[in-house]
Amino acid sequence: MSAGPVVDAVAAGCLIGGALLSLSAGVALLRFPDLLSRMHAATKPQVLGLLLVLVGCGLRLRTGGDIATLLLIGAFQLATAPVAAHMIGRAGYRDRQADSELLLTDELAPVIDQLDRR
Amino acid sequence: MSYAAGAVAALLAVAGSLTLVRIIRGPSTLDRMVATDVLLAITVAAIAAEAAYTRDGTALPVLVVLSILGFTSSVGVARFVGRERR
Numbered sequence: 001m002s003a004g005p006v007v008d009a010v011a012a013g014c015l016i017g018g019a020l021l022s023l024s025a026g027v028a029l030l031r032f033p034d035l036l037s038r039m040h041a042a043t044k045p046q047v048l049g050l051l052l053v054l055v056g057c058g059l060r061l062r063t064g065g066d067i068a069t070l071l072l073i074g075a076f077q078l079a080t081a082p083v084a085a086h087m088i089g090r091a092g093y094r095d096r097q098a099d100s101e102l103l104l105t106d107e108l109a110p111v112i113d114q115l116d117r118r
Numbered sequence: 119m120s121y122a123a124g125a126v127a128a129l130l131a132v133a134g135s136l137t138l139v140r141i142i143r144g145p146s147t148l149d150r151m152v153a154t155d156v157l158l159a160i161t162v163a164a165i166a167a168e169a170a171y172t173r174d175g176t177a178l179p180v181l182v183v184l185s186i187l188g189f190t191s192s193v194g195v196a197r198f199v200g201r202e203r204r
Binding site: 008011012015016018019020022023025026027029030035038039042045046049050053054056057059060061063065066069070072073074076077080081083084087088090091092095097 | 119122123125126129130132133134135136137139140146148149151152153155156159160162163166167169170171173175178179181182185186188189192193196197199
């Protein structure tokens with residue numbers, strides 16, 4: 001039973017890593033210039049940061065029911081975050097927030113032109 | 119573990135404050151929605167960290183509900199913004 005402190009230390013590392021990713025997203029939300037780059041920054045705490053925190057929580061709790069709940073949380077988050085990001089990106093493109101000089105390529109614009117000409 | 123808990127609490131508090139600044143300033147509604155999603159993820163991380171610190175899994179069902187329903191607000195607002203400008 002000497003593995004307890006080691007597991008706790010790993011859990012603390014996971015929690016701190018997740019919190020650091022959340023902090024990086026907070027800084028990036030303030031500093032990045034437009035909607036799409038802010039969405040890029042927003043995915044870090046939503047996926048990797050949250051999963052790291054959940055792994056740390058599971059390493060601390062170590063009971064079957066709690067770990068099953070944590071797995072459910074991770075699965076639902078992975079299933080729903082892309083839906084929200086897709087809808088926001090789509091609304092942003094239609095709202096003309098995406099065509100700035102910051103875009104290197106815009107692969108959707110030729111398709112829309114082609115459809116408009118029909 | 120208590121040092122780690124303090125560090126995690128401080129990091130998440132700073133992250134949440136920066137996200138709140140973006141929600142207040144953010145030029146468009148969609149910027150605010152992105153920041154709101156991030157704030158929700160930070161809230162989930164904070165509740166999970168609290169559960170990890172106290173070794174008490176009572177709050178975990180709240181996180182299940184948040185992770186299922188958290189995206190509905192951004193989907194709804196994204197639809198609303200799309201309709202509004204047309």
